[in-house]
Amino acid sequence: MREFAYSRAGDLEEAGRLAEEQAGRFIAGGTNLLDLMKLEVETPKALVDVSRLPLGEISPTEDGGLRIGAMVTNADLAADQTVRRDYPVLSRALLAGASGQLRNKATTGGNLLQRTRCYYFYETSAPCNKRNPGSGCAALDGFNRIHAILGTSDQCIATHPSDMAVAMLALDASVETRLPDGGSRTIALKNFHRLPGQTPEVESNLQPGELITSVVLPPPPKGRHIYRKVRDRASYAFALVSVAAIVAVENGKIASARLAFGGLAHKPWRDRAVEEALIGQEPSEALFEEAADLLLKEAAGHGHNDFKIPLGRRTLIAVLSEATKEAAQ
């Protein structure tokens, strides 16, 4: 691990000042950042410890939603009674991710900012446009079983590894931040992560020194909440494909559908055209096939990950069948 200067921020203002003065990186749970620093994939000159900032609360918002402090751990968020009752898709997504030990350390803000698990991003001797812009992408013609099939570019085919963010995207979450100049802003989660394009090293729309302070969920949406994760082993593995679904059926027709996908793209993926094709329709296998066609019409495999196209199709159809099962009976 390369040397770095360490400082602990006592409050938000100090966190912003330290990050600006030292061009430092924020560290909270550290489970991903320290792993990458050991491998020297990440080599920050300074770390600003924000883990003790008072951002550990989960509280109701005025409009009936929920504000989740950036330092709330994944374990506490999954176990929160309000989340379990009103946003079960989020509890399920969190519980499907990582291990008990990691969930006790990983934070809400950090989870959103975790880096890809692309093998070549981790392997410092390999070309990687995300780690070393301009060096090339070893995954394009390499081992790419875990890689993206939607929204890729000729520079990068990495996926975003989070389960939590997929559920939050289905829930229309937004991210509240503190800017380096002391101001604050709110970024819709759908506009938070970026596709790789020509700059895969830029993964979010945060500015340098901008700190996530909370994630806000709108009032809980009606319908069945499902998080289905398909992976290589039964526990403690990243998603090959995951689907977060919140689907409501009224009078035999789909009244609302929110669908977000993990494992398919450089960011949690949501496609409104798929949802619109379902709304107002009677649930049926043919309808779900049509939804899958829409989701995957631009999908492209790169060899080893070709299987994700049929897997994504089957997983979506299975989730929609489960979500509408009772209404169809």
Add this chain to the structure above:
Amino acid sequence: MITLTVNDTVHELDLDPRTSLLDALRDHLALTGTKKGCDHGQCGACTVLVNGRRINSCLTLAIMHEGDAVTTIEGLGTPEALHPMQASFLDHDGFQCGYCTPGQIVSALGMLDEFRAGWPSHVSESLDGGTELSDEEISERMSGNICRCSAYPNIVHAIRAARDERADKGESEERT
């Protein structure tokens, strides 16, 4: 200098900021019961309790834990007076080589506290916390601890037996 509280003892340490909590325990405090397996948070051999919660000590900096209460395997029992979870791993042959065992035992204690707090898991039918601690639940909740010898069946037996013994005695807290 940083102050680190491990197993109720306060230590003053002069550490490079890069020192992981795991390396501080092993290399600076000679508490070598906590093992280094992968050093990347994948195997769980380094599991310790921080303020009662189980974490991977390899994936956190010692300097970030000033004022926290760290509990390692050495803080649970002694060879003469084993912690019931340690005794249960012996009784049920919950290991072969033993390298992952301290992490398994510490993780099991953290896991049982999480279960008693009503936390659901990925395999829980319902999120309401009213689940039984089945073998499937134990396996899922312990998936952050890898056993290279694959002693998993007896690890599950050992944890279940220690938990049943505690339930029989009606004990609520036996760690301290």
